[in-house]
Amino acid sequence: MTCKETKNLLNAYVDGELDSAGSLAVESHVQACASCLIDVENLRALESAIENGALRFKAPPRLKRNVQAAIRAANPRASSSLFHWRWASVFASTVLIVALTWVATTRWTKSSEETQLVNDIVSSHVRSMMANHITDVSSSDSHTVKPWFGGKLDYSPPVKDLTEHGFRLIGGRLEYLEDRPVAALVYQRSQHFINLFVWPSNRSPVKQEDQLTLQGYNLIHWTKSGMTYWLISELNQPELNECARLLKE
Amino acid sequence: MAESAVHEGIGAMRKRERLLDQNELTAFNETVLPHLDAAYNLARWLTRNDHDADDVVQEASLRPFKYWAGFSGRDCRSWLLAIVRNTFYTWLRQQSIQPELTTDGEVDDMDNGIPNPESMLLQKADREMLRAALEDLPVEFREAIVLREMEGLSYKEIADITGVPIGTVMSRLARGRNRLQINLTSRAGQNCL
Numbered sequence: 503m504t505c506k507e508t509k510n511l512l513n514a515y516v517d518g519e520l521d522s523a524g525s526l527a528v529e530s531h532v533q534a535c536a537s538c539l540i541d542v543e544n545l546r547a548l549e550s551a552i553e554n555g556a557l558r559f560k561a562p563p564r565l566k567r568n569v570q571a572a573i574r575a576a577n578p579r580a581s582s583s584l585f586h587w588r589w590a591s592v593f594a595s596t597v598l599i600v601a602l603t604w605v606a607t608t609r610w611t612k613s614s615e616e617t618q619l620v621n622d623i624v625s626s627h628v629r630s631m632m633a634n635h636i637t638d639v640s641s642s643d644s645h646t647v648k649p650w651f652g653g654k655l656d657y658s659p660p661v662k663d664l665t666e667h668g669f670r671l672i673g674g675r676l677e678y679l680e681d682r683p684v685a686a687l688v689y690q691r692s693q694h695f696i697n698l699f700v701w702p703s704n705r706s707p708v709k710q711e712d713q714l715t716l717q718g719y720n721l722i723h724w725t726k727s728g729m730t731y732w733l734i735s736e737l738n739q740p741e742l743n744e745c746a747r748l749l750k751e
Numbered sequence: 752m753a754e755s756a757v758h759e760g761i762g763a764m765r766k767r768e769r770l771l772d773q774n775e776l777t778a779f780n781e782t783v784l785p786h787l788d789a790a791y792n793l794a795r796w797l798t799r800n801d802h803d804a805d806d807v808v809q810e811a812s813l814r815p816f817k818y819w820a821g822f823s824g825r826d827c828r829s830w831l832l833a834i835v836r837n838t839f840y841t842w843l844r845q846q847s848i849q850p851e852l853t854t855d856g857e858v859d860d861m862d863n864g865i866p867n868p869e870s871m872l873l874q875k876a877d878r879e880m881l882r883a884a885l886e887d888l889p890v891e892f893r894e895a896i897v898l899r900e901m902e903g904l905s906y907k908e909i910a911d912i913t914g915v916p917i918g919t920v921m922s923r924l925a926r927g928r929n930r931l932q933i934n935l936t937s938r939a940g941q942n943c944l
Contacts, residue, residue: 545928552885557885559804560788562805570784573779629813684805746934
């Protein structure tokens with residue numbers, strides 16, 4: 503084996519990726535070739551420097567918690583299989599979480615379509631918080647935000663600025679719900695973000711009850727002038743009610 | 752070489768996208784969460800900062816559960832790492848950051864002789880120097896070295912995750928290490944002056 507051929511295989515040799523014949527051929531060349539021997543030593547030195555350098559990052563504990571929470575929040579339909587659940591001896595805590603989710607969901611409505619919508623709204627809200635993608639257009643001016651939706655939707659969502667009431671409009675973005683693009687308007691109250699999803703719908707109000715708490719988020723729903731509105735935030739229920747009241751005015 | 756198995760797998764899973772039932776969710780948590788360190792390590796080396804690595808891992812961790820139904824006991828870590836890597840490149844495009852890719856035809860510095868005292872210098876290279884030198888590598892060399900040296904993956908596994916032939920993995924590792932040695936030698940040399 504020539505020096506050039508050997509040099510091409512040195513990395514694979516050091517990494518133990520050669521078959522035994524290849525490995526033997528490289529080894530016998532290296533023993534007789536000072537230049538290749540130095541290369542092998544350098545590769546091994548680099549390998550141990552990286553190993554001893556403790557360069558591997560560990561996931562911070564908060565990331566682990568966030569990921570678990572996000573998976574739970576984005577996957578609330580795990581609850582719907584409760585009755586098909588044949589594994590009786592699963593962890594009690596899991597049962598509790600599922601049961602609570604189920605109760606919260608069925609309180610709202612028993613229709614699976616509606617349940618799916620509520621779940622999608624929660625997922626959209628969670629994603630917007632997580633992926634640092636809360637707005638496509640950032641502005642506290644309703645005259646900037648409203649026209650932005652112009653070419654993107656086949657309707658014009660009402661955009662209200664509630665800054666003077668302590669709910670600062672910070673922008674809007676496009677979301678996809680019920681198989682259509684919908685407007686999401688984003689408000690901020692101190693540290694809390696509020697998503698308002700608006701789209702035209704002639705469906706009548708789902709239920710008398712128009713409030714719901716799911717996965718720790720408060721949701722308020724209403725319809726007005728042919729538009730359906732969903733307000734969601736981790737903000738407490740009274741303040742979110744206040745926000746809804748102002749929006750309905 | 753055909754598209755890697757992992758990439759095909761993800762494609763197939765996408766078609767069957769749906770939410771999970773509780774059993775699957777539990778299985779998902781038990782299988783995926785143990786590999787969160789590996790996922791974070793790769794994301795951290797690709798993005799080169801804590802904050803973006805967090806974002807990439809969170810985003811990536813929301814993807815696989817959707818495809819979980821199509822996941823049938825293949826190597827979970829490789830699968831997750833491939834998703835992290837895809838998420839990173841999507842994120843990169845969204846940020847309109849051009850990755851510092853090298854072209855495959857580029858004349859390489861493989862044959863530049865590395866001086867003999869190299870291994871001595873390497874042994875003395877401190878952690879910060881090593882970290883900086885590794886961060887300076889073009890992303891495709893960096894990911895190959897991270898997957899090999901820190902995750903201990905085989906060339907085949909790296910080829911599956913990165914979607915390139917094994918020969919390319921081998922050459923990326925060789926070129927990446929060569930550059931790393933040159934980087935380190937020059938950094939260590941500067942420190943001596």
